[in-house]
Amino acid sequence: VQLVESGGGFVQVGDSLRLSCATSGLTFKINSKGWFRQAPGKEREFVAAITKTTRRTYYNEALKGRFTVSRDNDMNTVYLKMDNLTPEDTAVYYCAGAASEGLLFPAKTGSYTYWGQGTQVNVSS
Secondary structure (H helix, E strand, O other), X not given: OEEEEEOOEEEEOOXXXXXXXXXXXXXXXXXXXXXXXXXXXXXXXXXXXXXXXXXXXXXXXXXXXXXXEEEXXXXXXXXXXXXXXXXXXXXXXXXXXXXXXXXOOOOOHHHOOEEOOOEEEEEEO
């Protein structure tokens, strides 16, 4: 299974950006996908997650309202729409995949088996 993120870049405060995470290989192994981010010198932080069958979504409460996770029909591609971006959103954004649909701890990195290489998002003031 390979996860590949795209859509990162340089934006200004207040801008929006949509990230994509495409799955290739044994895609049937992925039943949940999450987004995490990591800023320089900080721990990896949970952003959002979504499940395949039930389409249940989970959010970091601090980001809910500005960030929206969605997926295509077969969940081969998952999206993260980010609105009203601030410099504090500057980070590398990672996509993660899990075999389980019923994530007990969707916000924990250990819940996910597969990880992408990340895409850099830079927000300038």
